[in-house]
Amino acid sequence: MGIRIKIFSGFLVLSLMLLVAGLWSIYELNSIGSSVQSILEDNYQSIHAAKIMKEALEREDSAILLLLLGKWEKGREIINSADSLFNEKLHFAMNNITIPGEHIHLEAIQADYATFKGLWERPIVGTNKEGDLDWYFQKVHSSFLAVKTSLNALINLNDERMYETATALKNRSKRAIVPGIVAIISALLFTFIFSYLINYYIVNPIIQMTKSIDLFKEKRTPFDAKIETRDEISDLASSIEHLCLSIKHRESR
Amino acid sequence: MRFHIVLRYVGLALLLNSILMIIASVIAYVHSDTALMPLLYSALISILFGVFPLIFVPSTSYITNKEGLLIVVLSWLLSCLVGSLPYFLYGGPFDFTNAWFESVSGFTTTGSTILSNIEALPLSLLFWRAATHWIGGIGIIIFVLSVLPFLGIAEMVLFRSEVSAMVQENFQLRARKAIQILAGIYFGLTLLQTIALLFCGMGLFDAITHSFATIATGGFSTKNASVAYYNSPAIEIVIIVFMLLSGIHFGLLFSVLVGGGKEFWRSSVVRYYLLANVVGVAFTAINIHGPIYNSWTTAIRYSAFNIISVGTSTGFATADTSIWPALSHIFLLFFASQCACAGSTSGGIKADRIVLLWKAFTRQIKKLMHPNAIIPVRIDGKAVDDELVSKSLLFINVYLGVVLLATILLVATGTDILEAFSGTIAAMGNVGPGLGSVGSIGNFDSIPTIGKWILASTMLLGRMEIYALFIFFSPKQWKKRVSY
Known part of the structure; x- marks a missing residue:
């Protein structure tokens, strides 16, 4: 075998080692970018929506107390705006299902919220429910807690997935660095x-x-x-x- | 010293590794698992380092003993190094120390692991783990020589540098013939066991990987619970039979095939090895029956599998031996030190040296009674050279000395004394599991980083029968013009 081929093969070996390591690192870094994107788009947005739903739910709960006190106008105003905010975010979350099992939690939220809404949709002011705190604690509050529990379950599910993805990201970042180290030493x-x-x-x-x-x-x-x-x-x-x-x-x- | 010639032969060992890495990469590709790139890149590095010296260095059929020794030691060390790359590049539980530990444990057929969840690894990486056993079992250089055309004098030098002194004594054949016998028996046993395990209901992948680990007397399983996962007496019997066969001198197994087994049964080493295992199984079964297992069948089943597994330096498990009584632990430690016969894939002191030790002891007693008598040590009716007797006795002393030193060093790193002592014995004998947290259902992850390096070095010392590695790391020896 000629000297030219021998020397060329040496440089080819060097280039191949560095090239493959470089390409692999680029691939891993690209995957890290996609994972970060997925955390932001999939999990963080679902968590954010669930938190807004929780806030809206709490405002609805406060509005029900205002209705019980006979403040119809103020109560209705708060409850309607909170309801539309809740529905908007629920709709968003329903269209952002990214984790297996997430739809079960959303369906539970939907069902629990329908029950909760059924309680305040009917007139309260001017009926025998006005001022009835027993009715509030027995029916409304327990229903409110059920929706809140379902919302917390959705947040936990997304939190767990975020943690898993972050752990995988840590491993991925190592994978992006290690081929480079191995290539340099080799x-x-x-x-x-x-x-x-x-x-x-x-x-x-x-x-x-x-x-x-x-x-x-x-x-x-x-x-x-x-x-x-x-x-x-x-x-x-x-x-x-x-x-x-x-x-x-x-x-x- | 012609380093370029050394490079050429070490390159061949790396190429052998790369072939199995490529097979593992194919498995990764088929299963779309995450170890594809780590395996491919490791294979690429092995190929490049293996092929390049072949391009530059012209072939030669003559190598010196010193070069032979360097080729063997470097082949082991570099195979362990490139073998650790797939783990290191894969990441997860593998930092460099863990990757090195797992790779050394694989190639030296020790079977100790740092993994707490083996089943979480991709199939391709599990295959690579088993393949390291298979490459290392017969000896990396023997494996390379068995698949290459005749290399002339170089082949004889490499063969003698790779195999233990006891094997050189036993194999009074031409190197080529001896390599053919070793490789033929090795590949044949692997194939037979794979078929037998398939018949017992094991899946193809598990059958192949468990056969690799059994015939190499390695012990890496693809399951967290090792062989206990299958809970199948048929599988256990098949593995017991093949573990016992893999612990016997391959030349004697060959003699059974061609000569009907006369030589086999005449061998006092084989008779001692089989008898020791039977006695060990019986005493352990008596010891564990009652306090641990209520039924005799269960006690015998677990005793047979686990004692033979340790006694052949395999290291598979079907029971948590850590909960066995202290006397059983003594049996386990004895078998982990002794292991099986020279000329097999087993590690440890070896039954041959124990027989020699006993014969030398009885000769000494006779000599005390008859001080002027010339009494040779005889094995199977043949007088054994006194130099070989003293070499063997010295080996046992040095072996135990290394175990003691490594135990002290491990204890100094903060490891519990039981784990340090049993772990060192298991590493030195290339057995695998020790006692306590490093026992049959445990792993070595809790050992401090420095302790893992000590254990990995002990595994290499045990595999290369101590002297080769000492010579390699002794600068004085490389300066002198001596032949080994």
């Missing part, structure tokens, strides 16, 4: 081996040949260089040997 080791072989099979024979030519020049010592390989170096050595022989032959005539 490349250093390979450079050492490469230079050793270049030195042994290319540089040393050239030095040997130079010395042998010098000896031939000065003392007419026969040209002698031990070449182990069969490449351009051995061809060169053989040509020099022939040259020396022919010079010696010519001189002897």
Whole structure:
């Protein structure tokens, strides 16, 4: 095999190690980017929506207390705006199902909220419910708590997924770094081996040949260089040997 | 010392590793698992480092003993290093220390693990774990030589550098013939066990990986509960039979195939090895019956599997041996130190040296009674060279000395003394599980980082029968012009 191919193969090996490690790191970094995006888009937005639903629910609960106190106008105003906010965020969450089992929690929220809403949709002011705190604690508050529990379950589910994704991200970031480290160490080791072989099979024979030519020049010592390989170096050595022989032959005539 | 020649042969060992890494990568690709890139990149590095010296260095059929020794030791160390890459690149529970520990444990066929949840690993990485056992079981260089065409004198030097002194004594054949026998028996046993396990109802993947681990007397299972997962007496019997066979000198197994087994039964080492296992199983069964297991069948079943597993240096488990009584622990520690016969895939002191020790002891008694008598140590009617006897006795002393030193070092790192002592014995004998938290159902993750390096070094010392590694790391030896 020729020297050119040998040297080229050395550089090819080095480039391949670094190239593959680089491409892999880019792939992993890209995956990290996608995971961060997924945390933001999928989990964080669902958590945010659930928190707003919880806030709206609490405002509805406060509004029911106002209705019980007979403040119809103020109570209705708060309850209607909170209800539309709740429904808006529920609709958003229903369209952002990204985790297996998330739809079960959303269906539970939907069902519990329908029960809760059924309690305050009917008139309270001017009916026998006005001022009836027993009715509030027995029916409304327990229904309110049921919706809140379902909302908390949705938040927990998304929290857990966020934690899992963050843990996976940590592993991924390690994966993006490690190939680089391995490639650098391998490349250093390979450079050492490469230079050793270049030195042994290319540089040393050239030095040997130079010395042998010098000896031939000065003392007419026969040209002698031990070449182990069969490449351009051995061809060169053989040509020099022939040259020396022919010079010696010519001189002897 | 011609380092370029060393590079060429070590490169061949790396190429062998890369072939199995590629097979593991195919498994990763088929199952779309997350270990594909770590395996492919590790294979690429192994191929590049393996092929490059082949391009540069012309082949040679002559190597010196010193070069042979360097090739063998470097092949082991570099195989362990490239073998740790798939784990290290995969990440998860593997930092570099854990990856090195798992890889050394695999190649040296120890079978100790740092993993608490083995089943969480992708199938491809589980295959690679088992493959490291299979490569290391027969010896990395023997494996390479068995798949390469005849290499002339180099083959003989490499063979003698790789195998233990006891095997050199037993294998009075040409290196080529000995390698063919070793490889033939090794591949044959692996194939036979895989088929037998398939017949017992094990899946193909598990059958292959468990066969790799059994024939190499390794012990890596693909299940958290090891072989106990299957709860199948048929599977346990198959594994017991193949563990016992893998612990016998492969030359003797070959003699059974070609000569009908006369030589096999005449071998006092084999008779001692089989008898010791039977006695060990019986005494352990008596000891664990009652306090641990109410039925005799269960006691014998667990005793047979776990004692033979330790006694052949395999390390599979079907029971939590940590809860067994102290006397059973003594049996386990004895078998973990002794292990099986030379010329097999087993580690430890080896039954051959125990037989020699006993014969040397009885000779000494006779010599005390007849001081002028010349009494040779005889095994199977043949006189054993006194140098081999003294070498074997020295080996046992050095072996126990290393165990003591490693135990002290481990205790110094804060490891509990039972775990340190049993873990060191298990690592040195390439057995796998020790006692306590590093027992049959435990793992080595709780051992401090420095302790893991100590244990991994002990595994390598045990696998290379101590001297080779000491010579390798002794700069004085490389300066002198001596032949080993």
